[in-house]
Amino acid sequence: MTSGRTALQFLIAEASLFHPYCKTSIDKGRTSGGPTPETPLGRDPDGTNLSGASPEETERHQITLLSGAPGLVSPLRRTGKSTILFACLFTAHTPESIDNAIASETFATIVKALAPGLRTYLRLEQERSFSQIHRVFLSALGSPAVLINIDRDILVNTPTALDMLEELGMAAGSSSKLLVKNKEFENGLQALAADHQQPTGRETPKAQSVYITSRNGSLKRISVETVAPPPSKSGDIAPPFFLIRVTETAELSEDVETILHDHYDLSLSEAHLARYLTMTGSMNVTADHLGITRNTAKTHLRRVYEKTGVHTQLQLARLVHKLAGLF
Numbered sequence: 001m002t003s004g005r006t007a008l009q010f011l012i013a014e015a016s017l018f019h020p021y022c023k024t025s026i027d028k029g030r031t032s033g034g035p036t037p038e039t040p041l042g043r044d045p046d047g048t049n050l051s052g053a054s055p056e057e058t059e060r061h062q063i064t065l066l067s068g069a070p071g072l073v074s075p076l077r078r079t080g081k082s083t084i085l086f087a088c089l090f091t092a093h094t095p096e097s098i099d100n101a102i103a104s105e106t107f108a109t110i111v112k113a114l115a116p117g118l119r120t121y122l123r124l125e126q127e128r129s130f131s132q133i134h135r136v137f138l139s140a141l142g143s144p145a146v147l148i149n150i151d152r153d154i155l156v157n158t159p160t161a162l163d164m165l166e167e168l169g170m171a172a173g174s175s176s177k178l179l180v181k182n183k184e185f186e187n188g189l190q191a192l193a194a195d196h197q198q199p200t201g202r203e204t205p206k207a208q209s210v211y212i213t214s215r216n217g218s219l220k221r222i223s224v225e226t227v228a229p230p231p232s233k234s235g236d237i238a239p240p241f242f243l244i245r246v247t248e249t250a251e252l253s254e255d256v257e258t259i260l261h262d263h264y265d266l267s268l269s270e271a272h273l274a275r276y277l278t279m280t281g282s283m284n285v286t287a288d289h290l291g292i293t294r295n296t297a298k299t300h301l302r303r304v305y306e307k308t309g310v311h312t313q314l315q316l317a318r319l320v321h322k323l324a325g326l327f
Contacts, residue, residue: 012083020072020107070095072107144246150239152178164246185210192226211285221247256324264307273300278320
């Protein structure tokens with residue numbers, strides 16, 4: 001064992017699975033003439049009277065007792081993030097009163113019986129997580145959708161989703177993998193994956209959206225959101241899945257541009273920017289659609305703000321929707 005490491009650190013890090021290791025008492029107050037299994041009612045196995053003790057006092061005493069109790073311990077399951085240990089502690093015995101051969105044989109038998117049950121339990125936990133994921137996915141079937149894992153494996157998809165993503169130049173399915181073709185879409189996926197792998201403790205976006213014009217001129221919104229399964233009882237946290245959806249953006253009548261021009265003296269370019277920006281929520285997409293630079297789009301937007309008296313994109317969107325008679 002490496003110098004400076006405790007027995008517990010060794011067990012968690014590298015001890016052989018299913019192999020029993022002896023745990024001897026570390027309580028210097030114990031003597032060979034320790035308590036017997038026959039413990040009086042209201043007393044702990046070491047003979048301490050706990051009948052009038054508070055729950056906190058009882059818990060502290062039991063932790064002290066268990067830390068000093070002899071026994072056997074073995075790792076049952078190890079992952080990169082956790083180790084499940086099984087221990088059999090003889091709280092009513094001293095090391096001298098235990099038959100090591102019988103105890104080890106009995107312990108090994110129990111471990112062999114526990115291992116299959118543990119594997120079954122963990123598999124059921126995983127299936128429960130998958131069921132939750134699929135329920136979320138099924139609720140999204142009103143639009144083309146694809147569910148992938150962090151390795152880009154396609155888990156499930158609606159019939160038209162992959163064809164639509166390929167037609168829009170966003171992604172394609174190949175050998176059950178999703179191959180992303182659009183740089184902005186790829187950046188969104190990577191940002192969501194990074195949020196999971198390196199949590200910052202601050203509120204991070206759980207969804208990303210890309211807007212693109214289809215061949216028939218309609219504006220499509222491709223959204224990606226994380227769907228994280230709950231942590232299992234073993235303490236492991238599974239990587240998130242990504243739900244990709246393709247939806248139509250809400251169309252606004254071109255008549256709203258005329259209203260903006262007549263009532264607020266917006267130029268045709270400014271009115272067009274105001275309408276399209278309200279539909280997409282993205283300056284970059286709006287500038288690309290209008291065929292202008294980002295700086296020109298910002299100049300148009302500043303003039304729109306000045307003429308309409310609004311100060312944010314949200315306020316502008318509310319004004320445009322109101323003029324369009326949507327609410």
